[in-house]
Amino acid sequence: MPQASRLQLQAQKTIEMFKNFIARQFKKPSGWFGNFSSRIMIRGNRNKYETIIKDMDIQPNDKLLEIGYGPGIGIHMIADLCESCTIHGIDFSKLMYKKASNYNKSNIDKGKVQLQYGDYLNLSATENQYDKIFCLNVIYFWDELNKPLEITKTQLKINGAFYIFMFDVNVLIKKKAPDSVFNKYSIDQVVGSLKSAGFSEVEHYFKHGHYIKAKK
Numbered sequence: 001m002p003q004a005s006r007l008q009l010q011a012q013k014t015i016e017m018f019k020n021f022i023a024r025q026f027k028k029p030s031g032w033f034g035n036f037s038s039r040i041m042i043r044g045n046r047n048k049y050e051t052i053i054k055d056m057d058i059q060p061n062d063k064l065l066e067i068g069y070g071p072g073i074g075i076h077m078i079a080d081l082c083e084s085c086t087i088h089g090i091d092f093s094k095l096m097y098k099k100a101s102n103y104n105k106s107n108i109d110k111g112k113v114q115l116q117y118g119d120y121l122n123l124s125a126t127e128n129q130y131d132k133i134f135c136l137n138v139i140y141f142w143d144e145l146n147k148p149l150e151i152t153k154t155q156l157k158i159n160g161a162f163y164i165f166m167f168d169v170n171v172l173i174k175k176k177a178p179d180s181v182f183n184k185y186s187i188d189q190v191v192g193s194l195k196s197a198g199f200s201e202v203e204h205y206f207k208h209g210h211y212i213k214a215k216k
């Protein structure tokens, strides 16, 4: 192979490796780059949290769980909004656990917020725990949906609901999100999986991404 082609191939490989590295920093942020991806999430996702929080129609004494809380801004927003609510969260990034714990310290001290460091896929689900469970920009990182949806359904109270935000598959394709990190689920696939998992009513609408509500 000519020297120029070899160099081109090497450059392409390096770019691919860098892209995968960046993508992994959104799946499970860590280290210096994790701080960087965390700042992007804070800047980019506040308005999505505002929308999903409005959709959840939070009531006094609601008990909520966020899967993949990242820097913890959504949990903080809910705690500000609802005095009597209890908000739990689980995230498997140690960096995000530390950041979100610092950011929510006063409500953690009051016992209103409880953050867990762990993998949602390994959670031993407790029945009828939560009124509302939600996640933003997380489901792409689940290689299959049956298990997390089963855990979520178990943990919801009767008439509880699961709220999801996800980007459209075409946005991920356009952004060249690597397949090795991002599962590019279409809205139809997610809705189908929610129905197969036994969620009774599944509704969704589009606003810069898909907002889904699935009732137990």
Ligand SMILES: C[S@@+](CC[C@H](N)C(=O)[O-])C[C@H]1O[C@@H](n2cnc3c(N)ncnc32)[C@H](O)[C@@H]1O
Pocket (backbone or CB within 6 Å): 026, 027, 028, 029, 041, 042, 045, 067, 068, 069, 070, 071, 090, 091, 092, 093, 096, 118, 119, 120, 121, 135, 136, 137, 138, 141
């Ligand atoms: C792209 S970030 C989104 C963070 C936040 N929800 C937001 O929208 O700003 C994905 C988050 O989900 C967490 N995460 C991904 N898979 C997880 C799993 N199986 N269990 C727990 N946390 C997970 C990651 O550590 C990361 O903090």
